[in-house]
Amino acid sequence: MPVHFSILLIEPPGIDSQLINLMLAPENFHVSAAECGTEAWNLIQESEPPDLVVIDIDLPVSGQIRIGGNQLLQLLGKKSGWCDVPKIILTTSQNSSIPKQLPVSQIEAIILKPYDPRRFMEEIYGSLSKHLDRHIQEVNRQHIHLASLIQELSTLSSKASEKNAFHQKLKAFLEFTSHHFAFEEKFMCQHNYPDFSTHHQNHNQLLTETNTLVSEIVSGSRPIQPKTVDLLKRDFFDDVSDDERYITFLKKVRTDLMR
Ligand SMILES: [Fe+2]
Numbered sequence: 001m002p003v004h005f006s007i008l009l010i011e012p013p014g015i016d017s018q019l020i021n022l023m024l025a026p027e028n029f030h031v032s033a034a035e036c037g038t039e040a041w042n043l044i045q046e047s048e049p050p051d052l053v054v055i056d057i058d059l060p061v062s063g064q065i066r067i068g069g070n071q072l073l074q075l076l077g078k079k080s081g082w083c084d085v086p087k088i089i090l091t092t093s094q095n096s097s098i099p100k101q102l103p104v105s106q107i108e109a110i111i112l113k114p115y116d117p118r119r120f121m122e123e124i125y126g127s128l129s130k131h132l133d134r135h136i137q138e139v140n141r142q143h144i145h146l147a148s149l150i151q152e153l154s155t156l157s158s159k160a161s162e163k164n165a166f167h168q169k170l171k172a173f174l175e176f177t178s179h180h181f182a183f184e185e186k187f188m189c190q191h192n193y194p195d196f197s198t199h200h201q202n203h204n205q206l207l208t209e210t211n212t213l214v215s216e217i218v219s220g221s222r223p224i225q226p227k228t229v230d231l232l233k234r235d236f237f238d239d240v241s242d243d244e245r246y247i248t249f250l251k252k253v254r255t256d257l258m259r
């Protein structure tokens with residue numbers, strides 16, 4: 001099953017919209033389309049954030065709720081989950097001050113119409129490639145955070161007076177592990193990662209083991225000692241080891257995009 005990327009195209013109907021759909025159709029992209037700001041905003045309310053938004057800044061303003069291209073970008077800039085989605089802007093305006101007027105930082109490219117289709121596709125591939133990079137960096141950042149929590153647990157485990165602090169840190173570790181697994185799985189699922197099912201099962205098993213361990217420690221049936229923290233460390237390294245395959249897969253997808 002091919003890797004799956006989702007793109008939201010906000011462009012009025014016409015030759016440009018047809019051309020973009022034609023260019024994106026042979027790729028492994030799932031394109032959702034909206035023809036004006038209001039339709040786009042309604043679609044955004046009920047959809048998961050895509051991998052990329054392509055927006056014509058010169059959208060026609062129509063209907064009772066009038067939302068233009070700039071306004072839509074402002075709304076997206078404030079919307080949780082959507083503000084960090086990379087955006088490619090299409091415009092007919094030569095006005096170089098457009099970027100300064102925009103409130104969002106995630107503008108990957110501004111493409112002036114009429115444009116070269118090859119340049120357009122290069123921007124699409126480049127934006128998706130950076131999107132993958134950011135995901136990989138975030139997975140690594142979360143691993144570093146989990147590793148530092150384990151380190152702190154290890155330090156606390158050797159001090160009998162720090163029992164409460166140990167329990168609190170343990171709770172934080174469990175919560176972040178659960179958040180981290182959900183974060184990875186969401187991206188895997190949305191992009192048709194071929195080993196998703198196995199990875200998900202391993203996550204579930206690790207989470208069950210960690211949960212049991214935490215319950216035993218909190219109830220007092222398992223003593224707090226460095227050896228106990230080693231068990232948490234073992235589960236964490238099991239995930240990191242599984243993730244190596246996942247990251248290798250993402251890097252290959254990124255390389256294929258840039259070919
Ligand atoms: Fe992980």
Ligand SMILES: [Fe+2]
Pocket residue numbers: 181184199203239240242243
């Ligand atoms: Fe994982």
